[in-house]
Amino acid sequence: MIAIETKQLTKSYGAVPIVKGIDLIVEKGEIFGFLGRNGAGKSTFINMLTGIIQPSSGTYALLGVNGPNDDVKERIGVMPDYSTLYGSLTALEHLKFLSALSGKPAGKEWCREVLTLVGLEEHARKKAAKFSFGMKKKLGIALAIIHDPELIFLDEPTSGLDAESVLRIHKLITWLQARGKTIFMTSHNLAEVEKLCTRIAIMKEGKIASIGNMEELRSFHRSTIKVKIKHSPIPVSEQIKLQQWLESAGTDLEMKAPYVTITVEDEKKIAEIIRAIQQCRADVLRVEVKEPTLEDIFLEE
């Protein structure tokens, strides 16, 4: 089942294209991470899907309903990137008003439960004008889930939150996924995306530059692998020959006995390096392979 499908979705302001013909499919039940530098077009893309702005061209469908369509709105939850709330309303009033507007008025108990989930249970009757930035963020998340939507858009849900709150939101996101919800989130916290998301898309200059799960991103990507090998002493006569061979095998070579550290592009090279060391009449004692993190992949994009 498909939760989000876009075909050549484009947004331009005058002659300036912001989102350039994105084709994307997000399956139901996924936690989909959407990454990109500032100005890459992430928020514009979410804003098109959620009806905040209209696409210049292309089509999209949410939960099988072609957009823009108001009927699907009660089935989606949105936490916009901007944390402005009604200053005169309390957290509880926000939840009641906006859930009613979604067509699914929330009872007092469910409101309290949602506030507990985001860690605002003690601030239910506090006016939003007195909320800190982090509290506004949390209430924004609560508002996105109050009407029990099937598809939830979270635009940078944890930015500006303290470590404890971040963990709570991570728990909430995985809890929502376990309840069959689809989550489409953007974040600048790459470790968070790597930890939570089942699939990730990296957006660059209005286009999707890479897409897949972490394994796919690692394998598809021309990212490098850093290898650190501990070995027994290598005879001096063999050292120059080995160094010359290693220089041709990889980059960032560092030979400081008893370690050889090298960066390679292909994991098949690792076995070749081990063999080369062994051929120099040395034993390989330990091999450490550092896989590329999402951060490495993101920075290379």
Add this chain to the structure above:
Amino acid sequence: MYVMGKREFLSLFKGVKSFIVIVILLLTSYYSAKFANVLMSGIELSAKEAENIHTVGLLGLILLLGQLFVAGLSHDTMNREIHERTMRFLVTRTSRTSILFGKFFGIWLFWFSCLAISFILISIFAERIDFFIFSQVLSLVTYQICLTILLSVLISKPGFTMFLGIVVGLIFPIFGFWVVFTKNVWVSWMKFMTPFYYLEREDYTFLVIFILAGIMLVIANLIFNRREC
């Protein structure tokens, strides 16, 4: 639409501005009705005018300052939500048409309530409620509400609509009456777009005002549906 309208209606009763407007409406209704007899003894009036003398104060107030009052309370009903981005919460939950019409009905219900109470107050002295004049006043207020909403959709800055609301509120009645009575053919056609031309007649042509208000609301809705939030 109901949820939006209810929120708008209730929020209009909060705040100092609303309190002042309600007090002005009620005091004008009370004193103009109470001292209507003084007016009758001082000026020669036709039988029809004498019959409606109790409502003259309220009618004059709405004709001259109604636009100012409506704009004063609701000039930023749409653009403040867009400006402060709370509109994003709304447009991702319900249709834009529901938001706009919900706000209209909330504001309209507020004015309907205020006018109804004012007319009930007047009826104590007049010993009757003139539903014809009540409908005329209601049509005028409906026009003023729709114009205010249209301006709030057209102009994105709440500060500017506040300024414009005051200017339009003061100039519009003067301009409106002028175009009704002027012989200048270049501008006199505009009288058909103002409510004053239809109110001046003592028949049911004032119902055209509701149509004009509806047109403004539809235009506002078309613009709002294309607007980015």
